[in-house]
Amino acid sequence: MASKLLDRLRRTLFKEGEIPSETEGIDNFPESSELEDDTDCISARLGGTLCFEGDGTQESGEDAGEGSGPESDSDFLGESMDNACSSTDTSPVGLSPKGSSMLTRQLQESWRSLKTRSVPERLVFEVTDASVVQEGSSKYVLYTIQVLQSGSFDKTPALITRRYSDFERLHARLRRRHGDEMEGLCFPRKKLRKNFAAETIAKRSRAFEQYLSHLHSLAGLRRSPVFLEFFYLGDLRAGQMLMRVGRYQDALGALINALRLQEKLGCQQMLQQHQQQQQQQHQQNSPQGVHWLFNLCSLVSCFQDLEQLEEAQEHCDRALRDIAPSQEALQQQQQQQQLQFHPLLIPLLQYNVRLSWKISKDKRQWEALLQEIQDLGVDVGNQPNLKEYLIKEVLEDSEGDSKSKVKGDDIT
CATH class of the missing domain: 3.30.1520.10 (Phox-like domain)
Known part of the structure; x- marks a missing residue:
């Protein structure tokens, strides 16, 4: 039975020594x-x-989907298995052990190439x-x-x-x-x-x-701010308005969707690149950097108010990793006597220490940084409240427009 099945697989997958083309089965664009x-x-x-x-690679926007074309294991091999099992041949051709071994090796290499193919x-x-x-x-x-x-x-x-x-x-x-x-x-x-x-x-x-x-x-x-804001800024503004009226659960949906869009569009990478340029050329924060951190901080506030402390600490940790200065930068600022920190750095450090303590998570890294900033003479007690900042912040687009397109009816 095994010989019969292997023979049918061989005849189905490798007819006359041909290797399936990588372009077969791919739909052309209209x-x-x-x-x-x-x-x-x-x-x-x-x-x-x-x-x-x-x-x-060509794909049709509506017709292409997961599992289409020869790169799908189910399409490439599943159909062949169905053909082999449903064949009406009753006289199997016996395979020698050597031929069977070669065929098995070929199949393994084919499956391996399908799984490791770079997409x-x-x-x-x-x-x-x-x-x-x-x-x-x-x-x-x-x-x-x-x-x-x-x-x-x-x-x-x-x-x-x-x-x-x-x-x-x-x-x-x-x-x-x-x-x-x-x-x-x-x-x-x-x-x-x-x-x-x-x-x-x-x-x-x-x-x-x-x-x-x-x-x-x-x-x-x-990478244009206009293109990026077309996707996420509406949800970010909607989340802020919902937070202002205390509807934190509803705000989460808009804020999480905005964060997913920012992640897919590469806003975090752009923020990191901009921060490197900012240190060298003393540039101002980009709108995308402000929006990215605002989103993370808004999620921290919403999750905390909803008693979802682990999620709040996770997003607080993400925000800190984007704005926390390195030890080298701290030493350089101390030598130059120019202490310049992100305005949300200390409030987020204080939030993270409290949240980490409540969920029994290691907080030594952020405690040490907070203590080090305090030792530099910074008043860590007189800092803006995170929630007040989030409610009062004006979310402008790259053209300086702060008018929200979210109507009042959308949040009532």
């Missing part, structure tokens, strides 16, 4: 002619076949829902977009909901700031009629997926 009417084209660069990455990671933007919303005399389509990391199983996908005018505003701001890179990029225009037809909504959904993927494929644009 031609640009499918994006007619209001979606004419996404970019002159994308004429013909749509491709946003330079890695040679480039990138962000995927997928419209999972599009609904028509009626607000009084106003009517618009609200698009729900899932943001997840490809190349591995993403346990923490994030969601955003945006309408056409939000995309339109993003496009206008990027054109003002990045005219050269945006020059060849077209935006799906509005139609005089049938804007709420199912076909129009479907085409726009596909176009917005391609639009965001194309923006993220360009290094200059995916």
